Amino acid sequence: MPRYFFDFHDGQALRRDTEGSECGDDEAVRQEARHSLPEVAKGEIPKDGDKQAFTVLVRDESNATVYTATLTYAGLWLGDVPIPEHEPELDD
Template structure:
């Protein structure tokens, strides 16, 4: 099995994969790269727009594949933005509202 290395670039920092992952077939590289990006983006907890890229290298150090995920978010109405800014980010909105009513 060949070893592939998935380096992450979040726009600010580049993280180099020094361990790699063994895959039985090069055709698995795209699904592994995309799966890696989705695992990373699920932990994004702020509203900042960003682009995350994973560059896959083979065991010779050559870049062979890139996948980029762009995350963009925005409030559709300004009243929701104002309400969100008044809500502590550590509590879900419904819990915060219930506690205020008590």
């Protein structure tokens, strides 16, 4: 089974995967990237303010990048705007 390496970039540093994971096909690679991004990001958000992007770069055994995915966090302070308790009714 082919081995793929999932490197993570947090906007500041690249963490290279030295062990890799065996994946049977392209869909398995995509699923591994999709599941690993939130796991890596959850302890890091927000690292530096209210904007952060996490990218996974997937390499195959020949060291070619074959897939990439990005998870973005964006926070925004709204100030003193109250959140409505219910939606206003529309006039006919």
